[in-house]
Amino acid sequence: MIQTTRLLLVDDEKDLLELLVKRLTRNGYKVDSAESAEAALVLLKENYYDVAIYDIRLPKMDGITLLKETKTIQPDSEILMLTGHGTLETAIEAMKLGAFDYLTKPYNLTELELTINKAINNKSLKEKNESMRKIIKQQNEFQIIGESETLTEVINLTKRIADSEVPVLIDGESGTGKELFAKALHYWSLRCDEPFVAINSGALPEQLLESELFGHVKGAFTGANQDKKGLVETANEGTLFLDELGEMPLPVQVKLLRFLESGEFRRVGDVRERKVKVRIVAATNCNLEKEVAAGNFREDLYYRLNVVRLTVPPLRERKDDIPLLIEYFLKKMNHSQKKLSNEAMEALKQYHFPGNVRELHHIIERGLLLATSNYIEVEDLLIKAKENQSRPSLTFDSLCSLEEVEKTHIKNVLNKTGWNKTKAAEILGISLRNLYRKIEHYELVEV
Template identity: 45%
Template sequence: MAPFEPMRILVVDDEESIRRLAKKEFSDPHRKVWTAGSAHEAFELVRRQQVDVIVLDIRLPDGDGLELLEQFRETLPDVEVIIITGHGNIDSAVEAMKSGAYDYITKPFTLDRLELVIEKAFQRVRLQRENRLLRHTQSYQPSPRFIGSSAAIQHIQYLIGKVAPTDVPVLITGESGAGKDVVARAIHGLSRRQENPLIIKNCGTLQKELIRSELFGYCKGAFTGATESQEGLLTLAHQGTLFLDEIGELPLEVQASLLRVLENQTFRRVGDKQERQVDVRFLFATNRNLAEEVKASRFHEALYHRINVFQLDLPPLRQRKEDIPLLVEYFLGLLSAGKPPCRISKNVMHLLMEYSWPGNVRELRNVMERGMILSENGIITAQGLPRELAEQNRYKGTVLHGERPLLSLYELEKQHIQRVLEHTSGNRSQASDTLGISRKTLYRKLKEYGLE
């Protein structure tokens, strides 16, 4: 929830004077107040409008307040209900408390008394929602800035600045570890929704049978084990941003439901017959080729075109190696917090620049963390690097001579293959023709050099 999000109150009472007085006295820049004179009117309103606290008269012209309370508890798990009752209905009020009401107030009552109870109920609502938000965001700590000075990264930063203020969906593509979550966080941080929640969920971590209920929520009794209603990620992200990583992992039937949300900003919880309105900005990420997934009938074509309004393709670290020194400096500073600072030797920097980084920026961070643990006298040496980096010299024959490395035939061949692949834009058939070798030989060498 945003720090200054207004409290949303619904007053349900058949006495017009009470409704009018509550609307007049409680409405201010920090509180929005709606009123309803009947159970039907109240239920229709909460289907269209999210509320935080409901003040409910126990006697209504078209129904019993206790029955309406049960409906609210089943369909609005994040809302607190305060019961208004007369002196002769104390037993009903006690029954209401057992059914999940936050508190009850007897008539006649003062506005100060009602305002105090409403405020306490709202604080409980905020605490419950913030705890739920924390469960989905605590493992994702925002990066203070996007690191890199290469032309590729400067272009990405330019595109982020252009798309962030809009509400269009963004599809972030790139290899695992390239920084797709950093881009998502940067877009949210520059958007008009920055004060509202950023909900991040990796679709690959969701159990297939629970994906729909996790995204859309569910009603009590919707399936075995649904002992109470639960809001989904869409509701948590209301007025904020929902970042779905590894979107290609979603089952086709859930993709179709997600398409409906993107089209009209409405959704239906599992077991619910009513559509609900939501205001969410969507960000998506994948390391798959979704166009190929569509051709293979593994991804919904209409959803692909709907989420691919604006695409950001992150280059792998091996294609922007000029950013490595800046990233190393950043990670050493980040990981040295509260500890003596570390630095790396010239030989280590050479090894880092020569490595192909299949795990991209995430792998570089892990290497730096390992190196700091194994550093001697504040210096990270080759002995502190993982074997695949430290043994580059032994297997590739790289020797440092002054400022210029002398490369073995192994390393020269690897670099030549890399340049040919870049020249052919990754077309392996053209690359094998240019190199004068068979495609089978090329595949073998790509695997040998870690260039797959």
């Protein structure tokens, strides 16, 4: 019997409740008890339980309602229902709602203990199956493709630091595969069986991002109808990947720094401190040093995260990997019989790839769609126009500042893409939010 197994007993018959607590505690379980569903809900929000045992008939909120609430708060807990007055239909309803089993009062204590053990074994089996399912899925889907010297250096460094607990900052242009290396840090480490949780730091407004990261309590803000666990709790013992780190709002940066320093945090609207153990991996395609100088990113957070840095090379710096990547994409898309003509392969090796590996994937998808034989030809790739956009010429009559170069380059890309900001941001290798900020800073207008 697992000594750390934690049980929650809920019954309004006080004498029976005390008897059960003594018996189960004596047998090595850690047991909490409550005489009402309301009191049980308080315990459920503060502690995790492997198995909960509820009497169906309780004052005010009944056991069926408590079962529903529990599955929302702790969906992995196994629940046993006790009924002395209910009907078979009530027990069946409980099973449909996720109860593991039910016993009818009066029941034999030995029978109860056997059912608890079955629930524990069932929970353990589900956890093992889920872990195995995730491992198999990772083996099937997780691959870093390439043998070039520049990529191999990054792969080797990733393997060396995978088991470390220190934060890692991954930088590189958009589409180079930064999240893939974040997953490598996780799945090549001893924490590979624990959660890998990712969030785009620039995709959400400040309040929503804070709530997603740290969770919130009921009533913390409009629409917070129940307590919610944040991603730092979900990632406990595993890895939290913060993509687009440079776009994180400053107030959330403050809270992230505090969490990095102590492992402690508060849910939005809560006063209680919580603590978890999470490895933080962050990624950015912007120049954080420049963002720090501009006051858009906290210097102390930058140094706290920049303990180890991985720089993922752009595809134009590892063009020897292009044939391997194409072979991988064709196989993944179930078109292994298709090949690129020599001319098409040479055209791709000469291409600048502003969108990097992600763009190559899209080009191959397009080539497959347009090809009329088993060979994908140059004209099927449609990359000439993109090549012209990727490297607009900059000419200046006199020496000028870096700001002027950036302003002119951004303006050229916007004009050549017809002010398609999403496309322009992809070519520039920056986030859409960052592009909007630069348009405002340089007072650029469409003409």
